[in-house]
Amino acid sequence: MQMPAVELHVHLEGTLEPEMILALAERNRVELPYADLDDLRSRYSFVDLQSFLDLYYANMAVLRTAEDFHDLTTAYLLRARDAGVRHAEVFLDVQAHTGRGIPAAEVVDGVTSALARSGEHGLTSGLIVTFLRHLPGADALATLRELLALDAPLLGVGLCSTELTSHASEFAPAFDLARASGLHVVAHAGEEGPPQNVVDALDILHVERVDHGVRAMEDPALVARLARDRVPLTVCPLSNVRLRVVDTLADHPLRAMLDAGLVVTVNSDDPAYFGGYLDENLRQVAQTLDLGPDELHTLARNGVEAAFVDDARRAELGAEVTAWHRTLVARD
Ligand SMILES: Nc1ncnc2[nH]cnc12
Ligand SMILES: [Zn+2]
Numbered sequence: 121m122q123m124p125a126v127e128l129h130v131h132l133e134g135t136l137e138p139e140m141i142l143a144l145a146e147r148n149r150v151e152l153p154y155a156d157l158d159d160l161r162s163r164y165s166f167v168d169l170q171s172f173l174d175l176y177y178a179n180m181a182v183l184r185t186a187e188d189f190h191d192l193t194t195a196y197l198l199r200a201r202d203a204g205v206r207h208a209e210v211f212l213d214v215q216a217h218t219g220r221g222i223p224a225a226e227v228v229d230g231v232t233s234a235l236a237r238s239g240e241h242g243l244t245s246g247l248i249v250t251f252l253r254h255l256p257g258a259d260a261l262a263t264l265r266e267l268l269a270l271d272a273p274l275l276g277v278g279l280c281s282t283e284l285t286s287h288a289s290e291f292a293p294a295f296d297l298a299r300a301s302g303l304h305v306v307a308h309a310g311e312e313g314p315p316q317n318v319v320d321a322l323d324i325l326h327v328e329r330v331d332h333g334v335r336a337m338e339d340p341a342l343v344a345r346l347a348r349d350r351v352p353l354t355v356c357p358l359s360n361v362r363l364r365v366v367d368t369l370a371d372h373p374l375r376a377m378l379d380a381g382l383v384v385t386v387n388s389d390d391p392a393y394f395g396g397y398l399d400e401n402l403r404q405v406a407q408t409l410d411l412g413p414d415e416l417h418t419l420a421r422n423g424v425e426a427a428f429v430d431d432a433r434r435a436e437l438g439a440e441v442t443a444w445h446r447t448l449v450a451r452d
Contacts, residue, residue: 121447122204123416124440126423127387127398129331129354131211131250131280132189132231133180134390135196144182144191152182164393169312169363170282172393180216189230197234197241199391203399206243206437207427210235211250211278215263219255224263228272246275246428248306253281257290264294268301275428276304278331279321283313288320295325304428306331306354311365315339322351329354329426334365337373337380347381352426356389357405358396369408378415385423413452417445 138160145152154160166172183189193210200208210231217227231247238245249267251260260279267274277298279291288307295305309321311332318336321327322345333353336342346353355374360366366373377384386405391397396404402419405411411419420441424434 121444121451122399123402123420124206124437124444125204125398125402125420126385126427126437127200127203127205127208127210128329128352128385128423128426129211129356129387129389130196130200130208130398131213131390132193132196133183133213133216134176134388134394135199135392136179136183136192137195137392140192140195141179141182144184144188148182148184148188150182150184166362166393167364172363172390173281176390176393177216180213181220183217184222186226186230186233189227190234193231193234194237197238197243197245199397201241201243203388203397205398206440207245207423207429207433208238208243209246209248209275209428211248211280213252213280214249214267215252215255215259218263224266224272225270228267228270232273244429244433247273248276248278248304249274250278250280250308251291251294253279253283253286253291253308255281257286257292257294260291260294261297264297264301268297274303276306278305279307279309279325280331281308283309283311283317288317288324292324295327299326304328308332310335311360312363315342318342318346328352328428332356332360332365334360334373334377336382337376343380343382346383350383350425352383352385352422353377354385354387354426356387356394356401358391358394358401359389362394369404372405372409374405375409375411375415378418383422383426384419385426386419413445413448416448417441420444
C-alpha cells in the first residue's frame, strides 16, 4: 500500500519533463538547441549542482505564458497524486522568468490558478517563491515587494540556486520582510555548501525548515541543535546522487540522519531531471538503505509535522498516515 506523503521540496520548473519541453517549444515557437528528444535526454548527466542548473535554467525558455505555467503545475499535481502525495508545497523560481521578460503576474497567475484546483486532484497545496541566490539580495527584495503588491497567494519564501557565491546576510532584508508579512521561510543550505550555511540560514534568515541540509551531518553540534529544535530537513535522495552530493544511494546519510533524531523528510527536488518523483525516491531509499515500516512511518510523520498547514489539515494527514502504518504492520 502506497505511503500517504507530504512533499515539501519540489521545484515546479524541475518537473518540466523532456516531452513537455519539446511540446511547449513548438507551441511557443521557441528554437531549442536539441535535435530531438534523445538529444535532449543525453544532456541529463550532471557532475555537480551548477552543471544541472545550467540546463535547468536554459530549458525554462519554453515557459512563456500563464497557460504554460498552469499546464506545468497541473501535470505535477497529477503525477504527485499518483506518487501518493496528499499535500505539496511547491517552489517557484519567479526571478528565472521575470529575468527573461515574463511578467511576475503571468507566472504566478498560471501557477496559482492550477494550484487552486488541487482539491479536484485529491490533494492540498501551497506556493513557496524561491529567491535565486546567484542574483543580488536587492533583487530578491524587489521581487517580494512586487509579489506582495500583486497580492499573490503565497505560503512562504525560500532560497535556492548555488550556495557558493553569496552570503545569507544578503538576503536578510527579503527574509525579514517575508516574516513580517506573515509568510513562512525556508532555504536551501548544506547541499553543496558547508554546515555553516545551515547555521547561517537558521541564525540570519530564521528559517523554519532547511532544504537538503545533508552536509549538516559533518558538524555534530549542528546535528544536536537541529534535533533538539526539531528543525525539519527536506532531503532529496535521488537529487543528491545525480548532483554528486553523495557517491551512491548506498552512501546516503538518510538513515544516519533518522538515527540522529533529525526531522527528515523525503522529497523529489527536480524529478524530471533526477530520475523519479516522490514514490521513486521512497522506493529506492527504502530498498537501498533497508528502511522498514518504522522508519517509513517516521518519514511520513515527519512530513506531516513539517508541513505548513493548519491544525485541522495536519490532523487529517496524520490520521491517513496512522491508518496506512496500521495496514503496513498488519501485513508484515
Ligand atoms: N537542488 C537544487 N539546489 C539548489 N537550487 C536548485 N534549484 C533547483 N534545484 C535546486
Ligand atoms: Zn531544491
